[in-house]
Amino acid sequence: MDAVGDARRGPIPEATVSRLPLYLRSLVGIAADGVPTVSSEDLGRVAGVNAAKVRKDLSYLGSYGTRGVGYDVEFLIFEMSRELGLTSERAVIIAGAGNLGHALANYRGFTDRGFPVAGFIDTDPGKMGSVISGVRVHNTSDLPDLVADRPGCIGIVATPAAVAQDAVDRFVEAGITSILNFAPSVVNAPDGVNVRQVDLALELQILSFYAQRTDADLLSDLEAQA
Amino acid sequence: MDAVGDARRGPIPEATVSRLPLYLRSLVGIAADGVPTVSSEDLGRVAGVNAAKVRKDLSYLGSYGTRGVGYDVEFLIFEMSRELGLTSERAVIIAGAGNLGHALANYRGFTDRGFPVAGFIDTDPGKMGSVISGVRVHNTSDLPDLVADRPGCIGIVATPAAVAQDAVDRFVEAGITSILNFAPSVVNAPDGVNVRQVDLALELQILSFYAQRTDADLLSDLEAQA
Numbered sequence: 001m002d003a004v005g006d007a008r009r010g011p012i013p014e015a016t017v018s019r020l021p022l023y024l025r026s027l028v029g030i031a032a033d034g035v036p037t038v039s040s041e042d043l044g045r046v047a048g049v050n051a052a053k054v055r056k057d058l059s060y061l062g063s064y065g066t067r068g069v070g071y072d073v074e075f076l077i078f079e080m081s082r083e084l085g086l087t088s089e090r091a092v093i094i095a096g097a098g099n100l101g102h103a104l105a106n107y108r109g110f111t112d113r114g115f116p117v118a119g120f121i122d123t124d125p126g127k128m129g130s131v132i133s134g135v136r137v138h139n140t141s142d143l144p145d146l147v148a149d150r151p152g153c154i155g156i157v158a159t160p161a162a163v164a165q166d167a168v169d170r171f172v173e174a175g176i177t178s179i180l181n182f183a184p185s186v187v188n189a190p191d192g193v194n195v196r197q198v199d200l201a202l203e204l205q206i207l208s209f210y211a212q213r214t215d216a217d218l219l220s221d222l223e224a225q226a
Numbered sequence: 227m228d229a230v231g232d233a234r235r236g237p238i239p240e241a242t243v244s245r246l247p248l249y250l251r252s253l254v255g256i257a258a259d260g261v262p263t264v265s266s267e268d269l270g271r272v273a274g275v276n277a278a279k280v281r282k283d284l285s286y287l288g289s290y291g292t293r294g295v296g297y298d299v300e301f302l303i304f305e306m307s308r309e310l311g312l313t314s315e316r317a318v319i320i321a322g323a324g325n326l327g328h329a330l331a332n333y334r335g336f337t338d339r340g341f342p343v344a345g346f347i348d349t350d351p352g353k354m355g356s357v358i359s360g361v362r363v364h365n366t367s368d369l370p371d372l373v374a375d376r377p378g379c380i381g382i383v384a385t386p387a388a389v390a391q392d393a394v395d396r397f398v399e400a401g402i403t404s405i406l407n408f409a410p411s412v413v414n415a416p417d418g419v420n421v422r423q424v425d426l427a428l429e430l431q432i433l434s435f436y437a438q439r440t441d442a443d444l445l446s447d448l449e450a451q452a
Contacts, residue, residue, distance in 0.1 A: 014274075021431040029412060048240075084431050085438030092430070100329035107326075108387055109410035109427040115434075154433055161334055178437040180429055184335035186255060194436050196429045201335040203406055203422045204318070205247040205310050207380055208341075210420050211404040212311030214378075 016057045022047045023057070024080045031073050039070040091118040091150040093176070095167035096159035097127050097137045100182060104158055105133040118153060119146050121170070123163075143174040154178045161185035168195065242283045248273045249283070250306045257299050265296040317344040317376040319402070321393035322385035323353050323363045326408060330384055331359045344379060345372050347396070349389075369400040380404045387411035394421065 026046040030038055040054040047054070058064070058071065061083055065071040081087050092110065094101045097120040104110065105117045120137040122128070127137045138146060147153060155171035157164050157179065164183035171179055172193055179195045181187050189195045252272040256264055266280040273280070284290070284297065287309055291297040307313050318336065320327045323346040330336065331343045346363040348354070353363045364372060373379060381397035383390050383405065390409035397405055398419055405421045407413050415421045 017432055017435050020435065021425070021428045024431070025425065025428075083435065085434040086431065090434055090437065098329070099325045099332060103324070103326035103329045104426065107410065107426055109425065110430065112410070113427050113431070115427065115430050152437055154430060154437065177440060178433045180433055184333065184338070194433060194440075196433055198426070198429050199247070199251065199335065200330065200333055200424070201339050201341065202247045202251075203424050204336065204341050204380065205250070205312065205339070206243055207404045207406055207420060207422055208311040208316055209243050209246065209309065211316065211378055211380065214403060214420075 012060045016060050019047070019049060019053075019057055020080055020084055022049065023054070024077065024084065024086075027073055027077045027080065031077060036073055037070040038073050038076075040065065043071070086114050089114045089116055091116055091153040092156050092180075093118050093143070093146055093150075093153055093171075094120050094135075094156045094158050095122070095171065096120070096157065097122040097124070097130075097132060098158065098160075101158040102132055104156060104182070105135045115154070118150055121146075121167075140170055143170055147174045147176055152178075154180060157181040157183050157187070159183055238286045242286050245273070245275060245279075245283055246306055246310055248275065249280070250303065250310065250312075253299055253303045253306065257303060262299055263296040264299050264302075266291065269297070312340050315340045315342055317342055317379040318382050318406075319344050319369070319372055319376075319379055319397075320346050320361075320382045320384050321348075321397065322346070322383065323348040323350070323356075323358060324384065324386075327384040328358055330382060330408070331361045341380070344376055347372075347393075366396055369396055373400045373402055378404075380406060383407040383409050383413070385409055 023043065026043060027038070030046065040051040040058070044051040044054040061079055063071060063076060063079060092115050094104055094117060101120055105120070110117060117135045120132065120135055121140050121143055122137050123140060128139055130137050153176065155176040155178070157167045159167045161183045164181060164185045165187050168179055168181070168187045168189055172189055177193050179189065179193060180198060181195060182198050182200070184199070184201070186197070187195060249269065252269060253264070256272065266277040266284070270277040270280040287305055289297060289302060289305060318341050320330055320343060327346055331346070336343060343361045346358065346361055347366050347369050348363050349366060354365055356363050379402065381402040381404070383393045385393050387409045390407060390411045391413050394405055394407070394413045394415055398415055403419050405415060405419060406424060407421060408424050408426070410425070412423070413421060
């Protein structure tokens with residue numbers, strides 16, 4: 001997807017959009033420490049982004065900070081939440097009432113941040129009507145009604161990989177245009193539907209990179225001592 | 227963390243390391259389609275990275291491609307896997323045998339990519355000794371033995387947020403130096419321990435950004451028609 005247009009300003013590049021949640025999480029932590037203003041250097045340090053890039057990213061939001069003072073933390077949180085569409089709730093519907101689905105429905109990070117879980121859909125007749133973590137399991141035939149009651153809701157795929165595409169197809173048929181796929185398989189959707197892939201093993205691979213270097217350092221230290 | 231040194235070449239920047247798993251996943255998909263060589267443009271399109279950055283990133287690995295031909299896909303997969311330390315298995319131990327722990331132990335993306343799950347640790351006496359998805363639940367007192375048998379293993383925190391720091395402390399005491407935290411809370415670890423945070427709501431926020439823009443476009447289309 002290309003950069004997204006906005007009537008008030010120029011387009012916000014996709015890479016900047018991807019960093020907004022990192023900034024927001026960092027700012028919430030900074031605010032919790034009672035810090036009223038933050039420099040681009042300090043925000044960058046917490047978010048893991050260099051200061052020049054922080055300033056550039058925030059300028060796309062129309063935030064320029066005050067020289068020698070920095071950015072107002074609470075105002076930046078408000079602006080960023082509005083930009084991310086987090087000032088009103090947006091429901092999520094989870095396809096797949098297995099362990100991953102349960103874990104996501106329980107995940108404090110969803111409900112706390114304005115993404116209430118409206119329901120599960122599942123194809124297992126044995127699960128229909130049961131309530132898991134306060135969330136009801138529906139038949140896939142209920143999906144159109146669930147979606148109609150929650151305009152703009154997001155579909156989450158938490159099924160086994162083999163049926164992830166089926167879940168996406170059902171979401172799309174029901175009119176959902178934003179889908180998050182947790183299953184480890186590539187899925188397709190028509191134009192106009194935004195699918196994002198979460199890869200739970202991605203961070204493991206990054207850790208592995210650094211761990212391998214630590215192993216090698218330890219080994220060469222041992223060899224140097226021998 | 228700063229860039230990581232390597233005896234053969236200059237340091238690889240952290241941002242490049244973060245993109246290696248994306249390239250690897252993209253290359254595996256390209257190889258599955260039977261494509262033998264790939265240009266930086268095509269690899270970049272699949273991975274969502276611009277072509278100049280792809281070339282720069284691959285140059286850190288010592289890969290320069292052939293003008294007019296591109297990069298050999300299988301060789302790049304091999305090189306990248308070696309770079310990420312994925313050519314040998316690295317065990318993971320999961321703290322927390324709840325829904326998220328089960329889901330991770332079942333996640334095909336871990337075992338398929340060389341991260342076998344060696345065991346759960348949990349503080350609930352009722353779960354001790356039980357086997358979930360083929361993985362045994364251990365008491366935390368077994369942790370030092372589990373780690374000793376698996377040098378370089380990675381600890382995964384899949385506990386409730388309130389006890390995530392306890393889990394990290396136990397991993398560190400047992401000698402684990404690479405930790406992946408799935409709990410939605412910030413945890414601390416001493417120097418020399420690499421902790422990475424997975425935020426399951428991050429991609430939801432990015433989807434929300436784009437969904438909000440789609441909502442606004444639909445609204446303005448309706449207004450224009452009225």
